[in-house]
Amino acid sequence: MHIGGARTALYNWLAARNSGGTFLLRIEDTDRERSTQENVDQILEALEWLGLDFDEGPFFQHDYETQHRAAVEKLLADGIAYRDSATSEEVRSWKDEHGADRGYRGTPSESDEGAIRLRVEDEGDEVVHDLIRGEIRFPNRNLDDFVIARADGSPLYNLAVAVDDHEMGVDLVIRGDDHISNTQKQVKVLEALGAGIPDYAHAPLIHGADGRKLSKRENAASVQGLRDAGYLPEAVLNYLALLGWGPEDDETVIPLPELIDRFDPKDIRKSSAVFDEKKLRWMNGRYMRSMDADEYLEAVARYLDREPDERLALACSIAQEKAQTLDEVWPLVAFLFEPPVDDPRAWRKVMKGDAATVLGEARDALADLEGFGVEDVEAALDPLPERLGIGAGKVYQPIRVAISGTTVSPGIFESVSALGKDRTLERIDAAIGRIGSGEGQEP
RNA sequence: GCCGCUAUCGUCUAGGGGUUAGGACGCCGGAUUCUCAGUCCGGAAACCGGGGUUCGAAUCCCCGUAGCGGUACCA
Numbered sequence: 001m002h003i004g005g006a007r008t009a010l011y012n013w014l015a016a017r018n019s020g021g022t023f024l025l026r027i028e029d030t031d032r033e034r035s036t037q038e039n040v041d042q043i044l045e046a047l048e049w050l051g052l053d054f055d056e057g058p059f060f061q062h063d064y065e066t067q068h069r070a071a072v073e074k075l076l077a078d079g080i081a082y083r084d085s086a087t088s089e090e091v092r093s094w095k096d097e098h099g100a101d102r103g104y105r106g107t108p109s110e111s112d113e114g115a116i117r118l119r120v121e122d123e124g125d126e127v128v129h130d131l132i133r134g135e136i137r138f139p140n141r142n143l144d145d146f147v148i149a150r151a152d153g154s155p156l157y158n159l160a161v162a163v164d165d166h167e168m169g170v171d172l173v174i175r176g177d178d179h180i181s182n183t184q185k186q187v188k189v190l191e192a193l194g195a196g197i198p199d200y201a202h203a204p205l206i207h208g209a210d211g212r213k214l215s216k217r218e219n220a221a222s223v224q225g226l227r228d229a230g231y232l233p234e235a236v237l238n239y240l241a242l243l244g245w246g247p248e249d250d251e252t253v254i255p256l257p258e259l260i261d262r263f264d265p266k267d268i269r270k271s272s273a274v275f276d277e278k279k280l281r282w283m284n285g286r287y288m289r290s291m292d293a294d295e296y297l298e299a300v301a302r303y304l305d306r307e308p309d310e311r312l313a314l315a316c317s318i319a320q321e322k323a324q325t326l327d328e329v330w331p332l333v334a335f336l337f338e339p340p341v342d343d344p345r346a347w348r349k350v351m352k353g354d355a356a357t358v359l360g361e362a363r364d365a366l367a368d369l370e371g372f373g374v375e376d377v378e379a380a381l382d383p384l385p386e387r388l389g390i391g392a393g394k395v396y397q398p399i400r401v402a403i404s405g406t407t408v409s410p411g412i413f414e415s416v417s418a419l420g421k422d423r424t425l426e427r428i429d430a431a432i433g434r435i436g437s438g439e440g441q442e443p
Numbered sequence: 444g445c446c447g448c449u450a451u452c453g454u455c456u457a458g459g460g461g462u463u464a465g466g467a468c469g470c471c472g473g474a475u476u477c478u479c480a481g482u483c484c485g486g487a488a489a490c491c492g493g494g495g496u497u498c499g500a501a502u503c504c505c506c507g508u509a510g511c512g513g514u515a516c517c518a
Contacts, residue, residue, distance in 0.1 A: 028518060061518095088515075100445040100514095115516045133448075142446050142514090150516040157518050181447055181513040204449075205511070239455095242467095246456050250466040269456080271449050272511065279455065279468040289481080322480045332479090350478095385477090396477035408479045 001046035001223045003275065004176060004206045007240040011174045011203060013052045014241070014263040024168060025057030030160045032062045046223035050233045051256075061157075064164045068155035071163045071193060072116055072148060080192045081148060082106070085114035091144075104144040116153075117145040118188060126184040131201040132268050138184040146185055158182055162189035170198050174265055177202040177272075201265040204244055204272040221275070230303060230327030235284040243273045253286050285324035296320055300329050311336065314418050318410040332410055336418055340405030340427060347401060354390075355398040356435040361388060362399055363428045372421045378413040402431035 009025075016023035025047070027040060040058065047054070061068075075081035084106035086094070091104050098104075106117055121140045128136045148159035155163075165173065165186070180202050190197050208221075226236050234256065241259050242252065245268045254262070291299065297316050301308035303326040315333035323329045334341070365380040381399075385392040396412045403424055409415050416424050 030518080034518080095445095102445090117516095130448095136447070138446070144514085147516055152516085154516085156516070161518090176512090177448065178512050179518095182518090184447090202448085207511080209454080243455065248457070250457055252455085252467050273456090274454060276454050276468070282468055285481080321482095324480080328480090381477095392477050394477095400478065406478090410479090412477055 001043050003221055003223060003226070003240060005043075006046060006050065006223045006236075007206065007243060008175055008203060009047060009052055010050070010237060010240055011201075011245070011263075011265065011268065012172075013054075014260055015172060015174060015265050016055070017260045018263050021172070022055045023052075024059065024170065025054040026059045026061070026164070026168070028061055028157070028161065030061045030065075030068070030155055030157060032060075042224070049227055050223065050237055059164070059168070061160045061164060064160065064167060065155065067167050068160050068163050069149075069153060071159065071189075072153065072155060075118065075148070075189075075192055076116065078192070079119075081116050081118050082108035083112060083114045084117050084145070085109040085111065101142055103140070103142050106145050113151060115147045115151050116149040118148050118185075118192065120145050120188065126187060128180075128183045128187055128200060129197075130180075130183075131199055131266050132270060133202065136180065136183075138181070143184065148189065158185040159189055162186040162195075163193070165198055166190060166193065166195040172199045172201065172265070174201045174203060174268075177204050201268060203268050204270060206243060207272050207274050209274055209276075226280075230325035230329075231280065231284050232287050232299065232326070235280065235287040238287070239280045239283050243275065244269045253283065281324050288323055288325070289321060291320075293317065293320075300326060303327075304330060318414040318418050322410060332408075333418075335404035335406075335409065335415075340401075340403060343401075343406050346405065346407045350397045350401045350407060351431065351435050353394075356432050358384075358388065358390070358395055359398050359402060359428050359432050359435075362395065363425060363432070366416070366421065366428075367425060369421065372417055374413050374417045377417045381413065381416070398431070399428070403427045 013023050015021065025043075027043070044058070072081065076083075086106050091106075094104055095102070103120060105120075105122075120143050124140050125137045126140060126143070128138070130136055146158065147156055149155050161182075162185075164170075183200055183202075187197055223236070227233075237256060238254055238259070241254070241263070245263070247254070247262050247267075288296070293313070293316065297308045297313050300316050301312055304312075306312055315336050316329070319329045319332045322332060361384060362381060365384060366377070369376050369380055381395070385395045388395065397407060399416065400409050400412055401407060403409075403415060403419055410418075419427075
């Protein structure tokens with residue numbers, strides 16, 4: 001599901017939750033063939049992951065086809081709609097003849113051939129009331145007698161939407177502003193049917209960094225892509241809510257309950273926004289760090305598809321303050337589950353000079369320990385730099401590379417403690433041996 | 444072409460007739476001398492252009508310009 005659609009869903013959901021209304025999930029597709037199961041499943045999957053539960057639905061527009069056809073019949077019978085046998089070429093040449101600012105006016109045909117059009121007046125304006133933009137005026141003169149149903153009687157989008165908004169009792173429509181010009185048509189259908197007009201709120205579109213429409217190819221452009229990249233649904237929701245809507249006080253990290261409380265469709269921004277993954281990352285980090293241990297473990301386990309056992313819990317406890325996304329957790333703690341990675345660059349950079357001596361000292365300090373908690377390890381290693389008369393980095397980096405293979409890991413005391421005494425000593429010994437053999441040294 | 448929407452730091456935005464134009468992300472610098480990250484402190488960085496209205500305009504109005512959307516027997 002595209003993040004633009006997800007944000008629209010979120011705004012509708014927030015508005016419903018905020019006002020005690022109902023959140024309807026409607027799949028807007030009049031064509032049964034087009035709303036493939038795959039697309040629908042994707043939408044449902046995305047909404048479930050985000051936690052946007054709908055009260056009713058999903059509805060499909062083709063579920064309402066009977067009502068759509070009845071509405072068309074009624075408009076035909078009332079003389080507001082008519083059959084027009086003109087082909088699209090004929091319509092085009094009519095427009096060439098009458099000027100580009102003149103909406104097409106057809107002639108009712110005697111036969112029951114041809115598309116069904118809604119008659120549009122020449123005078124006056126259609127005024128659409130938008131919660132965000134106020135009154136939007138469309139001169140009737142510019143609007144075609146638009147097609148509401150195909151020659152075979154099957155309904156078209158603008159008819160269908162209007163009819164089922166009415167049938168479903170929709171009183172607030174929040175959607176993308178690419179629908180602004182459709183709204184005048186839907187309002188005309190509703191008026192012709194003698195139905196009430198819902199409130200409309202058109203939210204701006206989300207664009208990519210290049211200012212153009214966000215491509216569906218971009219991984220980050222879909223909810224599933226964000227999930228797979230290791231973002232939390234809470235952070236995505238928070239970020240999306242703020243992309244086009246902002247509270248007066250500039251608060252940026254707003255948990256969902258507060259979001260519901262503060263959301264008002266009137267405050268949605270008018271101009272389009274650019275999706276900025278860097279800010280999402282930052283926000284995701286905030287949410288990652290604020291989770292309690294159980295939540296964190298559960299989220300990580302689900303993401304990695306592992307058992308949330310004690311080892312993983314331990315790993316989580318040392319990674320939590322560092323990882324910005326779920327995706328970053330594993331590289332930080334993999335050394336607890338697997339042998340150290342082989343990173344020649346890290347090795348060359350750190351395992352030089354008197355690294356072997358330092359490792360030997362560290363080994364001896366750790367070998368005597370009874371307990372192996374973080375405090376025990378710290379008490380053993382902390383005096384080393386001073387005793388050896390070298391910088392702390394010269395002591396800790398070799399240990400880090402010895403146990404993890406890389407120069408980047410969680411805190412050294414935490415890492416050593418989590419790895420456990422046996423494996424730590426084993427890996428330090430192996431590293432000393434490898435240095436002694438000259439392997440990995442500069443030529 | 445025609446119709447419509449929009450325009451504040453690079454990005455998300457707050458504000459809105461008289462402000463040092465505020466915050467957040469990112470960026471740069473400093474601190475926390477175990478890496479990375481985090482955290483804290485500091486810095487650079489904006490009202491699209493032109494006309495009005497007004498004592499005063501980034502703010503209101505008009506005109507440009509640009510971006511976006513629509514202009515289907517698509518949705």
